[in-house]
Amino acid sequence: MRIGAGLLLLAVLLPLFIGNNYQLGIAHQALILILLASGYNLLLGFTGLVSFGHIALFAIGAYTSAILVVSYGLPFAVGLLAAALLTGVAGVLIAIPALRIKGHYLTLLTLALGEVIRLAIRGMESLTHGAAGFTGIPRPSVLGFTFRSGTELYYLLLACVVLGVLFIARLERSRFGRAFKAIRDGETAAEVCGVDTAAMKVLAFGLSAVFAGVAGGLYAHTMRFISPEFFSLSLTITLLAMVLIGGRGTVLGPVVGAVLLTVLPEWLRFVKDYYLIVFGLAIWACTMFLPQGLMGLAASVVARVRRPA
16 A cells, blocks of 8 residues: 555656656656556456457557547547447457467467457558558547646546556455456366356456557557557567566556566667667566566565564
8 A cells, every 4th residue: 555655656746857758758658558557467467367469459449549539520538438348348259259268279369369450450441541550649638628738648647547556456355356366376266166257257358458448548649649560469578578577466566567668668778779688688587586576576575574573
């Protein structure tokens, strides 16, 4: 609780210490990826399901909101709500065949579905503008107020992140959260204890997809340009790393992981062409030596400090 309050205070005060619009843009990306990683953690961390198609849901959310607002003139709030609903339905539809398979086969299925969705977006040029990308996406506007400045947009994204993290924190303590973790720790044992594993998996996929849809809609209206090339497998790997490095199955782990993996490439720009190698080695080191993630390390340190001598 104290760590969360401290991170929130730091996030609220951050614009006061940011010197230029470029750094503020990095903060925008970090907030959007926090929302995306937090939703993905519902699958990977809470339920133990590995999906490589999550970025495709992110893309669906981005394109849904952009198309409805730009092509059909609907308000931003309607576009964002539609993005959440459509991706939620897509997540449930993906979950149905996923119930029949497990392990590596599930990973391959979601990877294939993700690529199919990305290729479909590229192919529907009349609707999505294809490989040329979708331009002219307006800034978010709520109740007649348009979030034009970078600082205004930052606080809108921060409010969405806070609501998302609070929802996950509440979900973790509910019977649904306990059911998710029971499936992760032992699906057969969960079934014996009366958990409807099929329904819980569908729910996890659906909720995770809604987070991806909201994040996608916010991304489209923040960057004001989207292209199929952005929603690639490399972003999927980065998303996976965010959850693992931050600490899967924890509420704040994806927050820490998303911020770290958004800022780290900027810190490593000084090594120029070698920064990808350094970036990869840093991820590998965290994965090898911190299997419980950074939040797991923090929890173990706090436990040692509190342990009586």
